[in-house]
Amino acid sequence: MNPQEPSEIKIKELISLFNKKKFDELIKLTNDILIQYPNSIFIHNIQGVIYTELKNYNFAKDLFIKTINLNPKFTDGYYNLANIYNKLDKEDKAIEYYEKVIELDYNYFKAHNNLGNIFRKKGLNNKAIDCYLSTLEVNSNYKLAYYNLAVALQFYTINRENKNINKHLLYLLKEKIIVRPNSIANNILSSLFLNTDLKNDLSLIKNINSKKNLNIIMNSLGNNPLLLQFMKVCPIPNYYLEKKFIQIRKEILNQIYKLNFEKVYIKFLISLSIQCYLNEFIYEKSEEEIKKIKKIKEKIKSNLNNNKKINDLEILCLSCYEPLSDISFSNKINFSNELNEIFEIHLKQKEREIEISESIKSISIVKNKVSKNVKNQYEENPYPRWVNLGLSFESRNMSQVINESDLNLDFKKIKFSENPEILIAGCGTGQHAITTASKYKNAKILALDLSFTSLSYAKRKANELKIENIDFIQGDLLDLESLNRKFDLIESVGVLHHMDEPLKGWKILKNCLRDNSSLMVIGLYSEKARQHITQIKNKITNLKIKPNPENIIKFRKDLLESNNSRWDNIKASPDFYTVSGVRDLLFHVKEHKFTISKIKSHLNELGLFFLGFEDKLIIERSS
Ligand SMILES: C[S@@+](CC[C@H](N)C(=O)[O-])C[C@H]1O[C@@H](n2cnc3c(N)ncnc32)[C@H](O)[C@@H]1O
Numbered sequence: 001m002n003p004q005e006p007s008e009i010k011i012k013e014l015i016s017l018f019n020k021k022k023f024d025e026l027i028k029l030t031n032d033i034l035i036q037y038p039n040s041i042f043i044h045n046i047q048g049v050i051y052t053e054l055k056n057y058n059f060a061k062d063l064f065i066k067t068i069n070l071n072p073k074f075t076d077g078y079y080n081l082a083n084i085y086n087k088l089d090k091e092d093k094a095i096e097y098y099e100k101v102i103e104l105d106y107n108y109f110k111a112h113n114n115l116g117n118i119f120r121k122k123g124l125n126n127k128a129i130d131c132y133l134s135t136l137e138v139n140s141n142y143k144l145a146y147y148n149l150a151v152a153l154q155f156y157t158i159n160r161e162n163k164n165i166n167k168h169l170l171y172l173l174k175e176k177i178i179v180r181p182n183s184i185a186n187n188i189l190s191s192l193f194l195n196t197d198l199k200n201d202l203s204l205i206k207n208i209n210s211k212k213n214l215n216i217i218m219n220s221l222g223n224n225p226l227l228l229q230f231m232k233v234c235p236i237p238n239y240y241l242e243k244k245f246i247q248i249r250k251e252i253l254n255q256i257y258k259l260n261f262e263k264v265y266i267k268f269l270i271s272l273s274i275q276c277y278l279n280e281f282i283y284e285k286s287e288e289e290i291k292k293i294k295k296i297k298e299k300i301k302s303n304l305n306n307n308k309k310i311n312d313l314e315i316l317c318l319s320c321y322e323p324l325s326d327i328s329f330s331n332k333i334n335f336s337n338e339l340n341e342i343f344e345i346h347l348k349q350k351e352r353e354i355e356i357s358e359s360i361k362s363i364s365i366v367k368n369k370v371s372k373n374v375k376n377q378y379e380e381n382p383y384p385r386w387v388n389l390g391l392s393f394e395s396r397n398m399s400q401v402i403n404e405s406d407l408n409l410d411f412k413k414i415k416f417s418e419n420p421e422i423l424i425a426g427c428g429t430g431q432h433a434i435t436t437a438s439k440y441k442n443a444k445i446l447a448l449d450l451s452f453t454s455l456s457y458a459k460r461k462a463n464e465l466k467i468e469n470i471d472f473i474q475g476d477l478l479d480l481e482s483l484n485r486k487f488d489l490i491e492s493v494g495v496l497h498h499m500d501e502p503l504k505g506w507k508i509l510k511n512c513l514r515d516n517s518s519l520m521v522i523g524l525y526s527e528k529a530r531q532h533i534t535q536i537k538n539k540i541t542n543l544k545i546k547p548n549p550e551n552i553i554k555f556r557k558d559l560l561e562s563n564n565s566r567w568d569n570i571k572a573s574p575d576f577y578t579v580s581g582v583r584d585l586l587f588h589v590k591e592h593k594f595t596i597s598k599i600k601s602h603l604n605e606l607g608l609f610f611l612g613f614e615d616k617l618i619i620e621r622s623s
Contacts, residue, residue: 004039004040005042005043006037014030018046018049023050027047030043030047041071041077044064045067045076058088060084061085065081073104075101078104079101079108079110082100085097091118095119098112098114107139109138109139112131112145113131113135113148116130116132116135116149119131120152128152129165132148132152133165143178146175146178147179150178150179157187158191159190159194162191162195163195166191170226173226173230173233175388176464177388177389177465178390179388179389180389180390180431181230181387185236185237188226188234189237189241191226192230196227201216202217204216205244211258215262217248218265218268219262221248221268222265222268228267228270229271231272232275234278234387235278235577239571245272245275245283246283248268249283249320252265253292253293256296256313259313265313266316269320270316272320273316273319273320273342273346277319280578282577282582296314296318297327300329300333304333312339319346323350324347325346353456353457353460357452357453359459360472361473362473362474362475363473364476366450366476370499371450371500375451377588378449378453378454379451379453381579381583381584382428383428384575385578386431389434391434391435392438392439396441397418398418398489402519405612406612407612408611408612414517415517418442419442419443419444420442421446421486421488421489422436422437422489422491423446423447423489423509426450426477426495427458428449429457429458429461430457430458430461431458431461433470434461437469440489445470446471448477450476455474459472477495477505478504481511481512486513486515487512487513487514487518489519490519491520492520492521492523493522493523494523496524497524497591498589502524503605510606510607526595527598533570536567536570537586540555552582570586
């Protein structure tokens with residue numbers, strides 16, 4: 001027993017009161033105890049934590065200082081003090097104390113993590129990344145550090161060798177809900193080039209047409225888990241890799257009957273097949289390849305008819321050129337266990353979506369001509385196609401979320417619903433609706449879209465992620481009022497600018513707001529940001545190019561091979577690496593663009609108050 005501290009029973013009693021949040025009672029009780037134990041570290045510390053909860057940070061600060069004066073090795077005291085300095089926006093002090101904690105106890109992983117958060121707050125993302133990596137080195141089960149790492153990676157490009165990072169990037173790509181792989185794709189690419197032998201291996205492709213070289217390349221790529229996983233979850237936005245993959249695919253097809261069934265081939269081809277499925281078979285193919293694939297198809301069909309065994313390598317090759325769901329006999333194939341993933345992605349998912357589609361209710365028949373054309377585009381090419389996404393670490397009340405945002409709003413005067421009803425107008429393939437559903441506690445979401453195929457994709461993904469608070473519904477935003485429903489929050493991103501009359505659509509959304517405290521999040525195309533795209537769109541319109549996959553692939557290839565640097569921005573866009581993305585980016589049936597003054601005049605006309613841009617750099621970029 002420590003004579004400076006109250007008994008263990010007393011301490012347990014105090015902790016229990018703390019867990020019940022009985023703060024007033026606790027303060028009284030601990031003040032009494034302090035008379036008998038004036039040097040108790042425990043009592044000063046718990047009082048500091050109580051005052052932190054009560055947001056009385058200066059009071060809490062003094063109490064934590066007292067604890068470290070009483071014991072200069074009391075790590076919790078330094079840690080709590082650092083947290084308080086962070087809350088008081090005294091970042092340098094917070095850094096000093098987190099560093100002190102780490103000096104005293106390197107295994108105090110939360111100090112590494114919180115130190116990373118401060119560096120991130122200061123815009124020092126490289127230092128933040130190092131801190132998250134050391135957090136994970138000490139405790140690889142601390143999920144929050146992965147969420148933080150994922151955010152920091154979105155604002156920084158890895159530019160130095162660090163072999164340690166690959167296992168964490170791999171983890172991020174394997175997790176379904178921590179990060180959108182697209183948003184860290186550049187870092188995955190950097191890390192693959194810096195921290196694996198990828199570049200060397202790919203240079204061998206110059207002489208790929210020997211079985212020996214193909215074996216060497218396959219042994220290396222087939223044993224690169226980060227690359228293989230990346231190919232399974234993200235259309236890879238890199239033309240250099242695309243060209244290499246096209247060469248490899250062609251060479252495997254050339255040598256298909258000369259190859260042994262080595263595991264590495266299967267592993268690589270599974271990833272390549274999924275990559276091609278994700279990018280909607282955007283890779284160019286030669287006449288010779290088309291002929292060879294046709295022969296393979298005939299062979300599989302004949303083997304199926306004659307009850308002969310189907311060769312895995314043939315199925316894999318075929319699935320790198322076409323979705324198996326488009327091939328009439330593919331449902332007769334008895335897939336081996338090794339090809340389970342291919343079966344799931346090429347066939348089962350589509351099957352499930354068709355089933356789901358029948359369960360989606362419509363609000364009305366689409367009448368507006370532009371809406372009909374837009375619907376048609378997204379029925380053919382649901383967009384965006386995604387695999388994993390970044391959800392909030394935990395859901396919070398609407399008031400908490402708004403409170404922590406930078407909105408130009410006196411949130412204290414507004415009472416937000418505890419069970420907000422939220423409309424996602426134009427939910428597409430669900431990424432947006434699912435993200436919002438995970439952000440707000442007790443939210444009830446209605447997700448509307450014109451396109452059944454997009455909605456089916458969205459609902460399949462929501463089912464897979466066990467998200468149950470979203471109702472998906474098909475219809476035109478123009479017919480929303482027929483639902484007779486009001487919402488606390490309406491979000492519509494990337495939608496109004498595809499309508500015949502965006503302002504008309506916006507008015508309808510406004511009429512669906514519940515009352516004066518309801519909010520709206522709107523995402524619109526910027527005239528300035530899309531200048532370069534307008535030039536290309538004009539070219540496409542003048543040439544009357546129809547937006548079918550063949551034309552899209554050909555047009556894209558011409559752009560990729562042009563040396564004109566004007567198109568560099570477009571080539572860098574992740575959208576440029578899937579067919580539906582290119583269609584959305586360059587071949588859209590309808591698009592309007594907005595300037596800030598146009599938005600301002602619309603807001604005036606609608607009687608809406610502007611609360612701020614989500615992206616704070618937008619004003620700088622638009623001037
Ligand atoms: C570019 S996607 C954006 C999807 C989603 N908001 C996101 O951010 O991922 C645009 C979506 O808006 C839908 N859309 C466009 N006009 C619409 C309308 N009048 N009514 C309902 N949905 C519409 C399209 O069908 C398409 O799925």
